[in-house]
Amino acid sequence: DVKVTQSSRYLVKRTGEKVFLECVQDMDHENMFWYRQDPGLGLRLIYFSYDVKMKEKGDIPEGYSVSREKKERFSLILESASTNQTSMYLCASSFFELKGVGYNEQFFGPGTRLTVL
Amino acid sequence: SQQGEEDPQALSIQEGENATMNCSYKTSINNLQWYRQNSGRGLVHLILIRSNEREKHSGRLRVTLDTSKKSSSLLITASRAADTASYFCAMNTGFQKLVFGTGTRLLVSP
Numbered sequence: 001d002v003k004v005t006q007s008s009r010y011l012v013k014r015t016g017e018k019v020f021l022e023c024v025q026d027m028d029h030e031n032m033f034w035y036r037q038d039p040g041l042g043l044r045l046i047y048f049s050y051d052v053k054m055k056e057k058g059d060i061p062e063g064y065s066v067s068r069e070k071k072e073r074f075s076l077i078l079e080s081a082s083t084n085q086t087s088m089y090l091c092a093s094s095f096f097e098l099k100g101v102g103y104n105e106q107f108f109g110p111g112t113r114l115t116v117l
Numbered sequence: 118s119q120q121g122e123e124d125p126q127a128l129s130i131q132e133g134e135n136a137t138m139n140c141s142y143k144t145s146i147n148n149l150q151w152y153r154q155n156s157g158r159g160l161v162h163l164i165l166i167r168s169n170e171r172e173k174h175s176g177r178l179r180v181t182l183d184t185s186k187k188s189s190s191l192l193i194t195a196s197r198a199a200d201t202a203s204y205f206c207a208m209n210t211g212f213q214k215l216v217f218g219t220g221t222r223l224l225v226s227p
Contacts, residue, residue, distance in 0.1 A: 033214075040126075040219065042120060042121075042218055043205070044120075045216075048213065050213055058214075090160070096213065097209075104209060105150065106162065106215060108152075108159030109159050110159045111159050
């Protein structure tokens, strides 16, 4: 059974702390994504990666960084957590979309609900 | 933002009724996908419709796509209590990414 796992389901941190969210996929996918989900705003892309050591900014990268040292693992880093980063964080992965094929179903992890106090 | 808009934001029906959710988007697309999210969990892919398709079926799901109006709809027939979830459309505009809509919360009462 294919799987995307995230290191924590719930996390509580203090303002100013450095926070690491880990995501691992076992499907040999090239693409990995980090989203945050807030009520009424849907999912917003923070960063994504299409290869090891490659990353691209999404719509809301400010205050976040990412690391992809191995194909199966994609980490989201909050350098100095703030209260406005309290949110649900979702990791996803997909195969690299070949031009003209256009099929890139994303597989999601269960999410990490982060609270910053 | 290129985010899609969904309506209604929330929908409450009885078991056995049909549920229709609508999605509108702003840019041209390669395909449009629908996902389901049970409360507090990750999203699960339901169905994909390509830009050159107008309708697609999968079990009790029926998806339509009108690229001239930049809109799509998801119909769930004969709803069950287990269909209670949030539903999101997601647009593939190229470049490996999806742009998600704001979601519709569906409540199906027994």
